[in-house]
Amino acid sequence: MNHPTPVSEALRRPAPAALIDELRDLFGERLSTATAVREHHGRDESPFAAVPPDAVVHAHDADEVAAAVAACARHRVPVIPYGVGSSLEGQLLAVQGGVSIDLSQMNRVVSIDAEDLTATVEPGVTRKQLNDALKDTGLFFPIDPGADASIGGMTATRASGTNAVRYGSMRENVLGLEVVTASGERIRTGTRARKSAAGYDLTRLFVGSEGTLGVVTEITVRLYPQPEALSAATVSFRSVKGAVDTVIQTIQLGVPVARSEFLDAASVRAINAYSKLSLREQTTLFFEFHGSEASVAEQARAVQDIARENGGEDFEWATRPEDRSRLWNARHTAYFAGLQMRPGARAITTDTCVPISRLADSLIGARAILDRAKVPTAILGHVGDGNFHCMLLVDPDDPDEIAECERLNAEIVRLAVAMDGTCTGEHGVGLHKMGFLREEAGDGAIAMMRAIKRALDPDDIMNPGKIFAL
Amino acid sequence: MNHPTPVSEALRRPAPAALIDELRDLFGERLSTATAVREHHGRDESPFAAVPPDAVVHAHDADEVAAAVAACARHRVPVIPYGVGSSLEGQLLAVQGGVSIDLSQMNRVVSIDAEDLTATVEPGVTRKQLNDALKDTGLFFPIDPGADASIGGMTATRASGTNAVRYGSMRENVLGLEVVTASGERIRTGTRARKSAAGYDLTRLFVGSEGTLGVVTEITVRLYPQPEALSAATVSFRSVKGAVDTVIQTIQLGVPVARSEFLDAASVRAINAYSKLSLREQTTLFFEFHGSEASVAEQARAVQDIARENGGEDFEWATRPEDRSRLWNARHTAYFAGLQMRPGARAITTDTCVPISRLADSLIGARAILDRAKVPTAILGHVGDGNFHCMLLVDPDDPDEIAECERLNAEIVRLAVAMDGTCTGEHGVGLHKMGFLREEAGDGAIAMMRAIKRALDPDDIMNPGKIFAL
Numbered sequence: 001m002n003h004p005t006p007v008s009e010a011l012r013r014p015a016p017a018a019l020i021d022e023l024r025d026l027f028g029e030r031l032s033t034a035t036a037v038r039e040h041h042g043r044d045e046s047p048f049a050a051v052p053p054d055a056v057v058h059a060h061d062a063d064e065v066a067a068a069v070a071a072c073a074r075h076r077v078p079v080i081p082y083g084v085g086s087s088l089e090g091q092l093l094a095v096q097g098g099v100s101i102d103l104s105q106m107n108r109v110v111s112i113d114a115e116d117l118t119a120t121v122e123p124g125v126t127r128k129q130l131n132d133a134l135k136d137t138g139l140f141f142p143i144d145p146g147a148d149a150s151i152g153g154m155t156a157t158r159a160s161g162t163n164a165v166r167y168g169s170m171r172e173n174v175l176g177l178e179v180v181t182a183s184g185e186r187i188r189t190g191t192r193a194r195k196s197a198a199g200y201d202l203t204r205l206f207v208g209s210e211g212t213l214g215v216v217t218e219i220t221v222r223l224y225p226q227p228e229a230l231s232a233a234t235v236s237f238r239s240v241k242g243a244v245d246t247v248i249q250t251i252q253l254g255v256p257v258a259r260s261e262f263l264d265a266a267s268v269r270a271i272n273a274y275s276k277l278s279l280r281e282q283t284t285l286f287f288e289f290h291g292s293e294a295s296v297a298e299q300a301r302a303v304q305d306i307a308r309e310n311g312g313e314d315f316e317w318a319t320r321p322e323d324r325s326r327l328w329n330a331r332h333t334a335y336f337a338g339l340q341m342r343p344g345a346r347a348i349t350t351d352t353c354v355p356i357s358r359l360a361d362s363l364i365g366a367r368a369i370l371d372r373a374k375v376p377t378a379i380l381g382h383v384g385d386g387n388f389h390c391m392l393l394v395d396p397d398d399p400d401e402i403a404e405c406e407r408l409n410a411e412i413v414r415l416a417v418a419m420d421g422t423c424t425g426e427h428g429v430g431l432h433k434m435g436f437l438r439e440e441a442g443d444g445a446i447a448m449m450r451a452i453k454r455a456l457d458p459d460d461i462m463n464p465g466k467i468f469a470l
Numbered sequence: 471m472n473h474p475t476p477v478s479e480a481l482r483r484p485a486p487a488a489l490i491d492e493l494r495d496l497f498g499e500r501l502s503t504a505t506a507v508r509e510h511h512g513r514d515e516s517p518f519a520a521v522p523p524d525a526v527v528h529a530h531d532a533d534e535v536a537a538a539v540a541a542c543a544r545h546r547v548p549v550i551p552y553g554v555g556s557s558l559e560g561q562l563l564a565v566q567g568g569v570s571i572d573l574s575q576m577n578r579v580v581s582i583d584a585e586d587l588t589a590t591v592e593p594g595v596t597r598k599q600l601n602d603a604l605k606d607t608g609l610f611f612p613i614d615p616g617a618d619a620s621i622g623g624m625t626a627t628r629a630s631g632t633n634a635v636r637y638g639s640m641r642e643n644v645l646g647l648e649v650v651t652a653s654g655e656r657i658r659t660g661t662r663a664r665k666s667a668a669g670y671d672l673t674r675l676f677v678g679s680e681g682t683l684g685v686v687t688e689i690t691v692r693l694y695p696q697p698e699a700l701s702a703a704t705v706s707f708r709s710v711k712g713a714v715d716t717v718i719q720t721i722q723l724g725v726p727v728a729r730s731e732f733l734d735a736a737s738v739r740a741i742n743a744y745s746k747l748s749l750r751e752q753t754t755l756f757f758e759f760h761g762s763e764a765s766v767a768e769q770a771r772a773v774q775d776i777a778r779e780n781g782g783e784d785f786e787w788a789t790r791p792e793d794r795s796r797l798w799n800a801r802h803t804a805y806f807a808g809l810q811m812r813p814g815a816r817a818i819t820t821d822t823c824v825p826i827s828r829l830a831d832s833l834i835g836a837r838a839i840l841d842r843a844k845v846p847t848a849i850l851g852h853v854g855d856g857n858f859h860c861m862l863l864v865d866p867d868d869p870d871e872i873a874e875c876e877r878l879n880a881e882i883v884r885l886a887v888a889m890d891g892t893c894t895g896e897h898g899v900g901l902h903k904m905g906f907l908r909e910e911a912g913d914g915a916i917a918m919m920r921a922i923k924r925a926l927d928p929d930d931i932m933n934p935g936k937i938f939a940l
Contacts, residue, residue, distance in 0.1 A: 298762055429667070
């Protein structure tokens with residue numbers, strides 16, 4: 001796997017033996033410098049080749065995180081927080097060396113405050129684990145990026161996913177945090193109140209900061225009552241435009257759909273093969289409706305009418321829980337299903353998000369760009385938010401092919417940015433989108449981000465080399 | 471009016487004649503140093519005595535704002551952005567001298583993008599003006615703090631109000647900004663995409679920063695389809711607890727009420743007198759429901775059942791638009807109605823917000839504290855969010871009375887903070903809550919806010935002396 005990884009030897013600040021000794025004193029056998037462990041922590045689901053950290057520590061609590069960060073700070077050595085490794089843009093690669101702090105063993109659900117519709121968790125708790133813990137409360141945590149990501153990682157990347165059209169992203173659903181700062185201090189941001197006007201919104205500053213400002217050690221999230229009724233449906237279209245117009249009109253009418261997902265014919269073909277489904281292999285929308293029995297019926301009727309007017313065919317219902325989960329499991333494994341279009345390939349994945357009125361232009365434009373690719377491609381995404389992903393399946397050993405697909409990727413991103421959209425709706429910037437972020441945000445905004453980073457992490461030890469060059 | 475205003479002569483940085491000359495060159499007759507104009511711009515709706523700026527300029531566009539800030543920056547003189555003057559915590563007082571930039575003439579609705587459910591406005595556009603401009607689009611802007619505040623001011627204070635329980639606050643509803651930085655540069659934050667994971671959330675950093683990081687010169691906000699059906703209702707209770715439990719159970723059940731407002735008997739008495747209503751003068755809830763005809767009926771039925779189980783009486787409907795607006799106008803003028811409880815008085819107003827499970831304890835506790843006051847008091851608020859306001863009507867010429875009421879205010883705030891709540895749900899910190907913010911956020915978080923402020927405004931010219939002491 002030799003997708004070009006932006007590593008600069010000049011910037012490397014490897015962990016010196018003295019630091020490793022200090023960390024061994026703190027973590028004992030939970031410090032590892034074994035190659036396999038370092039390799040595992042130096043990669044994510046991005047197409048980049050692994051860049052292993054110099055050491056990995058497995059933290060058990062916030063005090064340990066604070067001690068590890070303080071030790072790294074004394075040696076001015078980079079710190080990379082690690083959850084489950086499901087990030088997609090190279091966020092976890094140790095491009096300047098340093099120490100990976102694995103938070104997966106900090107996986108306690110600290111409290112479930114059902115009456116307040118909040119839960120407080122350690123960063124290693126995954127979204128499925130949290131929802132399992134909530135089972136008997138009648139509540140659920142809606143943010144669902146597909147992967148069983150850690151809540152800490154989802155906080156760091158400002159994750160969203162299929163439910164965001166109704167429930168918002170991590171931006172809207174994190175109430176407060178405990179954070180270990182770059183100097184190894186523990187601070188709290190926010191409270192458990194649903195809203196606040198109390199000073200700078202430090203919570204929102206950390207949400208989406210991809211580990212570059214501190215390590216999140218506790219997260220308080222909003223919960224929602226499980227809907228009284230749920231139903232899901234699929235509908236297929238002969239044209240991309242018919243599907244997109246259906247989504248746009250649904251949003252503009254204010255129908256509170258819980259999920260509204262787009263899959264092109266290639267994606268449907270891939271999930272049919274991978275998940276043993278028999279969906280008609282053309283452009284397809286997946287919907288889910290949440291609410292009371294009456295409201296779900298009303299929403300479904302409204303969407304069905306809109307779909308029919310836009311050429312929707314084969315409206316199919318999944319009302320039984322097992323059919324629904326089969327459908328959504330298929331959607332959630334679409335990334336892995338897509339990878340099977342070309343065994344051995346890695347995916348370059350776009351993540352643009354545009355204003356809803358530009359969705360058709362953006363999606364049809366992206367399709368035209370992808371049609372020039374010599375590799376298998378597919379489009380799928382959370383179109384109710386204007387967010388979709390193009391997958392380009394590249395041979396990791398073919399630098400020319402990778403370069404060509406990155407050029408197409410760049411065209412798709414520039415198209416979205418020109419429409420007043422963003423290069424990343426939910427995956428974050430990491431290494432992969434640093435150039436795109438500069439184009440999107442402009443020098444002034446990047447300078448402001450840099451100033452904040454320098455103020456909070458003067459020695460640039462927190463996940464350096466990500467989001468922007470300092 | 472001599473409520474003690476925290477002015478330190480040592481920190482004053484008055485505008486020198488050279489700066490006034492420069493500003494006169496830029497603004498001509500739109501620069502004023504007249505006493506009346508300065509007095510008007512040195513106060514807000516807080517109980518503090520006015521502290522006038524040295525000069526006021528009326529800006530017509532972002533370039534003029536940038537030029538004014540750049541001039542002030544060269545002279546290291548404070549800049550105070552001014553909207554309509556409706557802030558409640560002393561945000562507008564020129565405690566260190568300087569120049570007030572009045573943005574009320576920057577009142578163009580730049581664009582209404584109905585298909586995208588967004589609008590872009592200049593900061594002087596008020597919420598009513600925006601909603602008037604939206605009238606024919608079938609859309610509306612929901613954030614409604616009562617006062618006809620400017621959208622710029624609402625952004626700066628992270629305003630919310632009666633609709634926040636359903637639609638969120640300015641935190642959730644600002645998509646992007648144009649900002650003039652402390653050095654007089656224009657930058658953009660965010661895009662018009664509904665969600666983004668593109669770098670630090672500068673938009674959310676400016677929302678709620680109360681003019682201390684820059685001047686907001688353009689705001690893109692989210693809009694919502696006008697609900698197909700709307701209805702409002704009032705219900706009264708013999709006990710505070712019955713009313714609060716009704717709200718708590720409504721939220722916990724997930725009934726998507728659009729408004730759920732609490733008024734104690736004193737508040738009802740005040741608005742009956744002020745708005746010529748004849749509501750029963752006991753604890754009362756106001757509700758509003760938005761949705762389809764069927765969903766509004768369903769929500770209303772659910773709330774009516776919950777209210778009845780909690781001792782609710784006199785459930786009264788306001789389905790005709792004129793009855794509804796009469797009701798909500800009465801709610802919106804409750805602050806002014808309350809002031810009439812004691813002619814000539816000024817209000818000290820609390821703004822605590824607590825997790826919903828603590829609402830009854832917090833409200834009943836606040837009532838017990840208020841019962842010790844020797845002045846008229848009332849409680850009202852957005853209890854669906856856990857947010858309510860206590861009004862203490864003080865004689866502005868009686869320092870002992872003011873001091874005593876501030877002590878009661880402090881007790882109410884500490885009670886909320888001890889419940890993992892916040893000292894300010896929606897009014898912001900300004901001058902009035904600086905001490906409370908320190909108690910709530912802790913030294914570590916305040917140090918982080920200070921570091922950000924120093925990084926973005928090294929000479930501390932942007933609305934200095936507010937939120938925290940630098």
